[in-house]
Amino acid sequence: MNDASPKPSPRRDAAVDQDEVLYAPRKKLYVRAVTGLFANWRWALVWITQIIFYGLPWLRWNDRQAVLFHLTERKFYIFGWVFWPQDVFFLAILLIISAYALFFFTAVAGRLWCGYACPQTVYTEIFMWIEQKIEGDHNKRQKLDQAPMSGRKLAIRSAKYGAWALLSLWTGFTFVAYFSPLQELLQSVTTFGFGPWELFWILFYGSFTYLFAGIMREQVCKYMCPYARFQSVMFDPDTLVITYDEERGEPRGTRRKGIDPRSVGKGDCIDCGICVQVCPTGIDIRKGLQYECIGCAACIDACDQVMDKMNYPRGLIRYSTENALRQHWGSKEIVAHVMRPRTLLYGAVLALVCVGFVWGLAMREPLRVDVIRDRASLAREVEDGMIENVYRLQVMNMTEAARNFNLAVSGLEGVKIDGDGKVKVGPAATEAVTLRVLVPYDSGKPGANEIAFDVKAEDDPSLTVHEKTTFLFPR
Amino acid sequence: MRKWILVLWPSFLVAALAEGVFFTVVDPQELYLFGKPVHYSALATYSIGFIGFWLVCAASSLTTIFLQRPATELNQPSRHH
Numbered sequence: 408m409n410d411a412s413p414k415p416s417p418r419r420d421a422a423v424d425q426d427e428v429l430y431a432p433r434k435k436l437y438v439r440a441v442t443g444l445f446a447n448w449r450w451a452l453v454w455i456t457q458i459i460f461y462g463l464p465w466l467r468w469n470d471r472q473a474v475l476f477h478l479t480e481r482k483f484y485i486f487g488w489v490f491w492p493q494d495v496f497f498l499a500i501l502l503i504i505s506a507y508a509l510f511f512f513t514a515v516a517g518r519l520w521c522g523y524a525c526p527q528t529v530y531t532e533i534f535m536w537i538e539q540k541i542e543g544d545h546n547k548r549q550k551l552d553q554a555p556m557s558g559r560k561l562a563i564r565s566a567k568y569g570a571w572a573l574l575s576l577w578t579g580f581t582f583v584a585y586f587s588p589l590q591e592l593l594q595s596v597t598t599f600g601f602g603p604w605e606l607f608w609i610l611f612y613g614s615f616t617y618l619f620a621g622i623m624r625e626q627v628c629k630y631m632c633p634y635a636r637f638q639s640v641m642f643d644p645d646t647l648v649i650t651y652d653e654e655r656g657e658p659r660g661t662r663r664k665g666i667d668p669r670s671v672g673k674g675d676c677i678d679c680g681i682c683v684q685v686c687p688t689g690i691d692i693r694k695g696l697q698y699e700c701i702g703c704a705a706c707i708d709a710c711d712q713v714m715d716k717m718n719y720p721r722g723l724i725r726y727s728t729e730n731a732l733r734q735h736w737g738s739k740e741i742v743a744h745v746m747r748p749r750t751l752l753y754g755a756v757l758a759l760v761c762v763g764f765v766w767g768l769a770m771r772e773p774l775r776v777d778v779i780r781d782r783a784s785l786a787r788e789v790e791d792g793m794i795e796n797v798y799r800l801q802v803m804n805m806t807e808a809a810r811n812f813n814l815a816v817s818g819l820e821g822v823k824i825d826g827d828g829k830v831k832v833g834p835a836a837t838e839a840v841t842l843r844v845l846v847p848y849d850s851g852k853p854g855a856n857e858i859a860f861d862v863k864a865e866d867d868p869s870l871t872v873h874e875k876t877t878f879l880f881p882r
Numbered sequence: 883m884r885k886w887i888l889v890l891w892p893s894f895l896v897a898a899l900a901e902g903v904f905f906t907v908v909d910p911q912e913l914y915l916f917g918k919p920v921h922y923s924a925l926a927t928y929s930i931g932f933i934g935f936w937l938v939c940a941a942s943s944l945t946t947i948f949l950q951r952p953a954t955e956l957n958q959p960s961r962h963h
Contacts, residue, residue: 479924481909495906587925604925631891 435552436625437545438535439684443708452523453532461577464584469807478586482835488768489805489835493775500764507760511753513638515745516647516726518702521635527627528701530578530620531687534571541567545684571621572613579613625688629699639698644729645744649704651682651693651724652732659693664717675719682706682724692724773805774812776862778876781841786879793845795825796878800840802862804832811865814842818858819878820850829865846878853882888947893939900935901928 466473468486475484483490490497512519521528542548542563554560583605584592595601601609619627628635642648656676662668668675676693683691685705690697692706710724731741781797789795804810814828825843832838844858855877864870910927913920920927 478928481924492906492909498906602923602925604923604929607929631887633895 434689436687436689437549437684438687438689439545439681439709440535440539441685441705441708443711445704445708449523449528449532449703453529456524456526456529457533461581464581464589472588472590474585475588476586477588484835487807489773489807491775491803491805493803494771497764497767500760500767504757504760504764507753507757509634510641511750511757513641514643514646514750514753516702517642517649518638518700521628521632521638522702522704525701527619527632528687528703530616531624533574534620534624535687537570537574538567541570571617575613575617575621576609578616579609579611582612583608625699625701628701629688635698635701643747643749645741645747647726647728647741647745648696649692649700649702649707649724650696650727650732651676652722652727653693653695654732656693656723675714675717675723677713677717679713681709681713685709772870772872774862774864774870774872775803775805776860776872776874777801777803778860778874780876780879786881788848788881789845792848794848794851794878794880796844796846798842798844798860798876800830800842800860800862801837802830802832802840803837805835806870807834809833809836810867810870813863813865814840815861815863816842816844816858817861819846819856821847822850822858822878844878846880848880851878851880853880855879885947889940889943893936893943896939897932897935900939901932904935905931 463474464472468484471484473484473486477484481492483494509520538548542551551560551563580592580596586608587602587605592601592605595605623631655674657674658672659676659678660673661677662671662673682693683689683706685708686692687703687705688699688701690699692700704726707724707726711721714721714723728736728741728744730736730744734740736744777800779799779801781799784797787795800814802812804812810832812830812832814824814830816822816824816828823845825845828842830838830840846856856879857875858878859873859875862872862874905928910920910922910924910931913927922930
């Protein structure tokens with residue numbers, strides 16, 4: 408991509424890097440692929456998160472989509488639960504849980520989220536895998552970039568961009584299927600009869616996937632991610648981060664295999680530069696902790712392989728803490744320092760909010776009633792000396808079965824509902840019912856009197872709501 | 883390029899937040915447009931709402947970087963005269 412633009416000199420480039428706060432002119436990275444323990448973890452997370460993401464919309468539950476944030480109906484279906492806008496409380500709690508989980512994991516082991524689970528990392532990983540399969544390894548990719556346009560280059564490029572585009576479209580489609588029922592979308596696919604906005608969002612999300620994971624990659628983490636900017640405040644000297652053991656590694660330099668590095672006045676780092684080649688953000692971990700490091704541990708895997716080849720012990724680059732490095736702690740002492748006021752506090756808040764969330768879900772009454780007094784007709788005197796007030800009851804049945812509800816009223820001598828006082832509400836539906844309530848003229852004082860409605864499910868007596876309101880007598 | 887991202891990206895993030903909060907509280911069916919109830923589909927209302935939020939936030943970001951121009955940059959043209 409660089410071939411069109413003039414190449415800036417290294418000095419100029421460094422200056423630009425400091426001045427530009429967002430999206431620096433960039434040297435394209437040719438990231439070398441890596442295998443090993445942490446690469447396996449990253450791939451495991453890619454599989455887990457993407458099986459969930461691409462798979463969830465296809466799951467069915469009670470004859471409907473299991474997980475659907477149905478925007479048109481303004482209801483969120485999540486397996487057995489149906490959430491309404493009134494349940495925004497749970498969403499708020501969920502956000503607090505996510506935030507504290509992020510704080511907690513960052514305090515313990517740095518940017519675990521960024522390195523393993525963030526969609527930016529996951530999709531970049533997938534897109535780079537496709538690139539590697541089609542264009543070859545990092546050396547071949549660089550050569551291809553520098554080569555003049557030819558039939559072969561065009562074919563390889565089209566194959567890569569095509570594969571990326573297909574995956575992006577599928578990702579966009581899946582994303583929209585979380586908000587608009589999948590079955591309807593599938594029908595639209597066969598006829599290409601998407602609604603304009605569905606199509607817009609599929610393309611929108613798809614293009615962003617393509618742009619972020621295919622083109623921009625580490626630039627997103629470095630210049631666009633807010634979390635990358637403030638994550639360091641959660642770090643302390645006992646936070647596990649990816650660390651180069653400078654004491655052991657320096658002075659670095661090449662040497663023949665099989666000689667003792669100390670005998671030639673060198674440390675264990677052979678300065679092969681593979682840790683830099685595998686870094687998806689293009690930094691040199693040997694310069695110490697930098698905000699660009701997303702904690703993916705690719706350099707650990709790479710360095711361990713080099714250490715194996717040299718017959719040196721592994722772990723020249725490893726997860727360690729500032730304190731451990733300074734005081735030469737073993738893993739036992741590092742683990743012992745995981746428990747400290749900061750992590751205990753984050754952990755305690757996290758546990759507390761989680762318990763609250765589960766408790767709230769368990770206690771959530773799947774029936775809600777709003778009582779609105781009819782303002783148009785206040786108190787009215789009707790036949791037999793009764794006083795009449797009119798109410799509108801909004802009965803929200805949050806269960807997935809159609810239910811009959813019995814309505815009763817209490818609070819005043821002789822108070823009764825005109826009519827049978829029954830209402831049928833469909834599954835996960837709302838029914839508005841207008842009720843005329845009658846009270847003998849002599850059983851209340853002029854002005855407001857407190858009464859209450861009891862709404863009870865016919866088939867489940869435990870499903871009941873008691874809702875207070877006022878009954879007006881003429882003055 | 884950098885200025886485009888400075889304008890469009892933070893405004894995108896804030897617009898997503900504003901969209902979520904606004905439409906959690908307000909039902910699009912209850913909105914009025916020039917005195918008449920909104921007759922668009924819900925998805926269209928949400929989408930237009932999001933783009934609207936994005937535009938407003940982007941306008942704010944644009945003003946920010948416009949006002950952020952240093953004195954040297956502002957004085958430059960007159961120096962050449």
